[in-house]
Amino acid sequence: MKILVTGSEGFIGKNLMAELRNRKYDCIYEYCRETDSTLLDDYCKEADFVFHLAGVNRPKDQSEFMDGNYGFTSELLEMLKKHENNCPVMISSSIQAELDNPYGISKKAGEDLLLNYSNETGAKTLIYRFPNVFGKWCKPNYNSAVATFCHNIAHGLPLTVNDPSVVMNLVYIDDVAEELINALNGKENRVEEFCEVPDVHTITLGEIVHLIHSFRNSREERSIPNLNDSFTKKLYSTYLSYLPEDQFSYDLKMNEDYRGSFTEFIKTPDRGQVSINISKPGITKGNHWHHTKNEKFLVVSGKGVIRFRKINTDKVIEYYVSGDKMEVVDIPTGYTHNIENLGDTDMVTVMWANELFDPEKPDTYYLEV
Incomplete structure (x- = not known):
């Protein structure tokens, strides 16, 4: 199977690529900002499945939202149509597609584009409206509160939490990769016209910060958190990936x-x-x-x-x-x-x-x- 992954150097892309290779998928077309743009045409001709993960969420100018989230999606789908390649296409959207802000509007426009493409070509499409995604290799101080909290606490840096009672819905990156590979094999978790990761964790910002602080303190206390709790287990694994490289070890008394x-x-x-x-x-x-x-x-x-x-x-x-x-x-x-x-x-x-x-x-x- 020939798999095209756009946004292959992004947070979700890196994790998905790693797991695809773990599972011996060896014909993967990687496409990111640094890729020669002329290769996209060949990739769209050959692909048997498209993971469209590329997008813009922190632009310098708000007009880049539409260029990156709508414009590139349009370009990708036109190339597939040119080669009459009706392979399945998965798109990474966001729960913000329901909101009236520049990012949400651009994501909704990308969704509509894909739905119209499906109606026109008959191609199978999979729209994932991801909530907050957390896990290893996510860039801190960018667009993930969990990544920022883990990085700052691990490095002894200050945190700003304006409202600790804010409730977050989160999905773990390994669960995302598992769901996407299920989708690759025709076993996606679909709810009406959208697809979703089944394991969603709901927790407040304050509870997340408290947990991460307890992870840092656990070294002095020689303790391990209660890993029976699924979210705690995943968050602890995430926190450890943000440790400074010269602080992997710690002394015991x-x-x-x-x-x-x-x-x-x-x-x-x-x-x-x-x-x-x-x-x-x-x-x-x-x-x-x-x-x-x-x-x-x-x-x-x-x-x-x-x-x-x-x-x-x-x-x-x-x-x-x-x-x-x-x-x-x-x-x-x-x-x-x-x-x-x-x-x-x-x-x-x-x-x-x-x-x-x-x-x-x-x-x-x-x-x-």
């Missing part, structure tokens, strides 16, 4: 003593926490038990033994562990337990606990195994 160290790595509101324990040779750690707190131990380097004894009994159970074999050991409640380094190098253990540590209620009781 190592609690060190003569026995080794214990470092909290990740805390989650609903899945407990993960920590890294380093034990020096010959060192035994633990010798305590829990009522409700339970843990999983995974030795990833070195070798040792994990011992258990059910409280009020004498039987000691031993599990020998090593970084040479990835083996998870559950730490049941009601068993006092310890872990001893039997090697001559540091033993590194990944430890998961089902709840965050609460110094007011640690649920940890000292008792020798």
Whole structure:
């Protein structure tokens, strides 16, 4: 299949192109402002499907709205007609096409042009009135509030939010790309004369800013947001793509003593926490038990033994562990337990606990195994 993508260097275009290539579509005609304009004629002759994503939304002069959103669409459709190419055409419009402003008027004019083209030629047309689109590779301080918020908060820059109660409807770029590829295969999500991305997220500006600030703070808190929420998961992925290139990493607090160290790595509101324990040779750690707190131990380097004894009994159970074999050991409640380094190098253990540590209620009781 030969696919023409106009606006291939734009936000949606870049993401769509990347996913098309991921899915092994290898005959793609890319067209953007830098492309030799004479190539468009050949592309329109050969294309089996057109993604018309090119448009103008931040011109220097308002007259450019009609030139870019109506004029270029007209040029594209005339070339298709010249070659009697009635392949399907998808156009990227906007919810602002319903509004009486220069941008909305130009988008509505492009829609009408496409509808007339369909009536005249019989070609299948797909009009997507996108709400706000967010995700990686969107230009900040341009036309996306989410991109600006993510960029400014990630870079420690000030934000201006005039009305945090403003409600936004947003679609995520990966969902957009998924829907467009579905449309390519004749499986578009159509509602009457328009098509749409089915997963729309509704949230206020204030809530978005609060979430992004929590992402920034999560490094100091060693936390991960609740990724069970679809929007939070997508926004967190978006935020990370705006981190400064020299700030991908961050330090953790190592609690060190003569026995080794214990470092909290990740805390989650609903899945407990993960920590890294380093034990020096010959060192035994633990010798305590829990009522409700339970843990999983995974030795990833070195070798040792994990011992258990059910409280009020004498039987000691031993599990020998090593970084040479990835083996998870559950730490049941009601068993006092310890872990001893039997090697001559540091033993590194990944430890998961089902709840965050609460110094007011640690649920940890000292008792020798």
